[in-house]
Amino acid sequence: MKKRASGILFHITSLPSPYGIGDLGTWAYTFADFLAKTKQSFWQILPLNLTDLVHGNSPYNSISAFANNTLLISPEIMYQNGFLRKNDIEPLPSFPDHYVSYREVTPYKRQLFHRAYEYFKGNNRHIYEYEKFCLENSNWLDDFALFTVIKNHFHGQVWSKWPEEIRDRKPESIQTFKTQYHSAIEKKKFLQYLFFQQWSALKNYCNDRGIQIIGDMPIYVCYDSADVWANPDLFKLNEEKQPSFVAGVPPDYFSVTGQLWGNPVYHWDRLKETEYTWWIQRMKQNLRLFDMVRIDHFRGFVAYWEVPSTEKTAVNGRWVEAPAEHLFTTFLKHFPYLPIIAEDLGTITPDVRETIRHFEFPGMRVLLFAFGWNLPTNPYAPHNHIRNCLVYTGTHDNNTIQGWLEKEAAEEDKERLSRYLGKEISSQNIHWELIRLAMMSVANLSVFPMQDILGLGEESRMNFPSKKDGNWLWRLLPANLTQDVIQKLLEMTETYGRA
Numbered sequence: 001m002k003k004r005a006s007g008i009l010f011h012i013t014s015l016p017s018p019y020g021i022g023d024l025g026t027w028a029y030t031f032a033d034f035l036a037k038t039k040q041s042f043w044q045i046l047p048l049n050l051t052d053l054v055h056g057n058s059p060y061n062s063i064s065a066f067a068n069n070t071l072l073i074s075p076e077i078m079y080q081n082g083f084l085r086k087n088d089i090e091p092l093p094s095f096p097d098h099y100v101s102y103r104e105v106t107p108y109k110r111q112l113f114h115r116a117y118e119y120f121k122g123n124n125r126h127i128y129e130y131e132k133f134c135l136e137n138s139n140w141l142d143d144f145a146l147f148t149v150i151k152n153h154f155h156g157q158v159w160s161k162w163p164e165e166i167r168d169r170k171p172e173s174i175q176t177f178k179t180q181y182h183s184a185i186e187k188k189k190f191l192q193y194l195f196f197q198q199w200s201a202l203k204n205y206c207n208d209r210g211i212q213i214i215g216d217m218p219i220y221v222c223y224d225s226a227d228v229w230a231n232p233d234l235f236k237l238n239e240e241k242q243p244s245f246v247a248g249v250p251p252d253y254f255s256v257t258g259q260l261w262g263n264p265v266y267h268w269d270r271l272k273e274t275e276y277t278w279w280i281q282r283m284k285q286n287l288r289l290f291d292m293v294r295i296d297h298f299r300g301f302v303a304y305w306e307v308p309s310t311e312k313t314a315v316n317g318r319w320v321e322a323p324a325e326h327l328f329t330t331f332l333k334h335f336p337y338l339p340i341i342a343e344d345l346g347t348i349t350p351d352v353r354e355t356i357r358h359f360e361f362p363g364m365r366v367l368l369f370a371f372g373w374n375l376p377t378n379p380y381a382p383h384n385h386i387r388n389c390l391v392y393t394g395t396h397d398n399n400t401i402q403g404w405l406e407k408e409a410a411e412e413d414k415e416r417l418s419r420y421l422g423k424e425i426s427s428q429n430i431h432w433e434l435i436r437l438a439m440m441s442v443a444n445l446s447v448f449p450m451q452d453i454l455g456l457g458e459e460s461r462m463n464f465p466s467k468k469d470g471n472w473l474w475r476l477l478p479a480n481l482t483q484d485v486i487q488k489l490l491e492m493t494e495t496y497g498r499a
Contacts, residue, residue, distance in 0.1 A: 001292075001339075001362055001388065001444050006498040007042025007214065008035065009396065010450040011059075011462070012072050013100055014475050020095030020105035022475060024198040025074030029205060034481060036209040038489040039499035043206060044214035044447055046396060046462075048072070048199070048289065054156070055222075057102050057472045058463075060296065063148065065221045066140035066285050068199065070191045071105060075112050077198050082125065083116040099473040116194070117187045133193045139281050140226075145188035146174070147226035149181045159229045160241045167241060169230070199289065207291070214341065214447075215290030217282075219297045220247050220263035227278075228264060234271055234278055235264040236306075245306045248314035252347060258305070258314030265306050268322050276330050283331060291339060298342035298361075299352045301327060324355045341390060345369075365391045365443060367434050368404050371416045381420075382441045391443040393434045393452045396462040400451045401431045403458030431455040432488065439496040446498065453489060454480050 015022030015031060022028075035043055049062035050069050059069070078084045093108055095101055120126065134141060147159070154162055165173040178185065203213055221227045223243055228235055236244045243264040251258040271279065286293045295301075301324040307317035331338055342356045344363040356363055370380040378384065385391060393401055399408055405427055409417075418425050421433055431452050438446040451460045451474065463471045493499050 004444055004497045005041035006439065006446045006448070006493055007040050007044055007211075008450055008453065009044040009392070009447050010476075011046040011396070011472075012048070012069075013472060014450065014462075016097065016476055016478050017074075018092045018095070019075050020093065020108065021071055021100045021102070023072050023074040023076075024195075024202050025076040027478075028074075028202050032202070032206045032209060032211060034486065035206075035211050038486055039493045040489075041210060041498075042212050042214055042292075042445065042447065044294070045216065047216045047218060049218075051102075051472070053102060053106070056468050057100075059216075059472065060218045061222055063151075063222060063225045064140070064144045065218075065225070065227050065282055066137075067144045067192055067226070068195045068289075070113065070195055071102075071109055073109070073113075073191070073194050074198055075109075077201075078112065078116050078194065081197075082123070083119050083194070084112060085115075085119075088112060088115050098475055098477060100475060113187075113191055117190050120190055129197070130190065130193050133196060134189055137192070137285075140285070141189055141192060143230035144192075144226040145185045146178065147229055148188055149184045150177055152184075153177075153181070158224045167229075203289070212291035213289075214292045214294060215286055216294045216296060217286050219295060219300045220261065220265075223262065223264050231278055234267055234274075236267050237264065243309045246309050247300070247304060248307050248317060249305050249346075250317060250319075251315055258317070260307060260311070260314045265304060265320075266322070272323060272326065276327055279327065280331065280334050283335065287335065287339070292341060293339065294341040294343055296343050298344055298356070299348060302352045302355050303349070325358070328355075328359050345395075360388065362388045362390055362445070364395075365389055365441075366394060366398065367391065367438060368394045368398050368401070371409075371413045371420065373412070375416050375420070382437050385441045385443045387442055387444050389443045390445045390447055391438045391441045392447050392449075393431075393438055394449055396449070397465050399458055399461055400449065400456055401434050402427060402452075402455055403461060405430050407458055428455075432492075436492060436496075439492050439498060450476060453485060 010031065012024065012028065013022045015027045017023050017025060017027055032043070047059040047062070048068045049059055050064055050067050051057045051059055051062065051071070055061035075084060075089045079086065079089055089112070095104060150162065150166060151159065160167060166177070206213060232241055238244045245265050246260065247263045247265050248260040249258055301322050303319045303321050305314065305317045306320045307314050328338065338359065340361050342361040342363050344352065344356060345366060365380045365385055367380060370378050372378060375381055394404070398404070405414070414425065425433060435448055435452065438448065460474045462474055
């Protein structure tokens with residue numbers, strides 16, 4: 001972040017793959033080569049956390065803040081490493097190639113994982129690395145594996161409805177489960193080990209080619225998660241272990257009732273007493289996986305909107321201060337530096353700005369937000385950018401540039417954009433014009449969703465925040481990566497000093 005550079009926002013699930021979902025196999029390396037060819041310095045992804053059908057496959061809604069998404073494990077690399085046989089992955093299944101079919105992929109991968117674990121149990125070749133991984137990650141791995149196995153035993157029931165002795169983690173009852181389901185627990189750990197081995201190899205490949213990985217960390221965790229079950233005292237829960245308060249945001253221009261997210265809020269006083277041990281472990285995990293970490297809803301570290309859990313909307317909440325300065329100062333005692341990106345979009349108060357400035361965290365500027373009525377003073381407009389920030393054409397929550405122009409931009413917005421560019425805009429050239437603006441910005445880092453590089457429309461959008469289903473599906477088609485795209489991106493990157 002100290003020099004000019006650029007990168008691409010492109011999640012692993014969106015990679016081409018014959019196995020129904022983008023994974024850590026051949027095409028992940030092909031994409032890294034594409035980044036190197038076009039002289040990009042960063043690959044930004046969405047959270048790697050486990051997803052499930054119940055939460056619409058959202059990477060921001062997971063049963064663990066630490067465990068990774070095993071659906072991204074490559075069958076091809078499992079075969080190469082001796083965890084599968086050729087006839088396990090041939091003939092190839094018939095999956096759609098332009099979107100992720102989670103309902104088909106999940107049982108298919110589960111079947112492969114079962115076979116891989118059986119091969120692993122019968123072969124000691126990887127046992128040292130596996131046991132080393134388990135030991136190094138025991139602070140979260142043991143509870144996660146146990147939680148998922150118990151959850152399966154109770155048919156997916158939320159943990160607060162489990163028998164009291166399991167809900168409250170009584171040692172004798174927990175030990176009974178550990179003994180009875182030893183093999184199933186070990187299998188969960190084995191899959192996390194497999195993911196970490198494949199991810200580490202890919203990250204090293206990228207780093208060797210001058211590409212850094214930007215990861216994404218949601219500030220909150222799900223209530224029905226291993227994290228809350230194992231650490232109930234770190235969250236504001238009642239005697240029945242139900243949330244007393246939940247997180248959200250207050251009413252604003254976009255919603256008269258605000259947003260009620262439902263995540264339990266942190267018990268910051270208790271976290272402070274533990275010297276933020278859980279948060280330090282979480283940050284350590286993310287810094288093992290990524291070179292930089294974007295924190296979603298950063299403002300929640302300074303003050304958060306707390307809503308009584310009995311409320312149906314976010315209207316009757318209140319702002320509660322959080323110990324941002326003390327937390328990040330404590331982080332700096334454990335980490336030599338904090339490569340954090342603060343997601344500071346929306347209405348941000350002066351105290352949040354001051355925290356970001358004090359710790360010199362880069363914030364975000366999104367060009368799709370720049371061309372409203374207040375263009376001259378709009379902080380997202382390129383002439384108002386600062387060096388220590390990232391400029392995006394859009395994010396995973398926005399429409400694509402093409403989709404924005406065709407479906408969302410008012411005529412006045414289009415006129416202001418034309419005046420700003422000094423030329424007429426069209427749906428054919430709009431994506432490269434905004435990419436050029438981002439490249440020209442004084443911001444040290446410019447990042448573009450892959451859909452914007454390709455000039456794709458709304459049908460390729462990654463997420464509609466207001467929709468429960470139909471998100472996180474888009475996938476790149478190999479034919480999209482043409483020589484013209486490579487040449488255009490390379491030329492722009494070099495022209496504006498970001499190579």
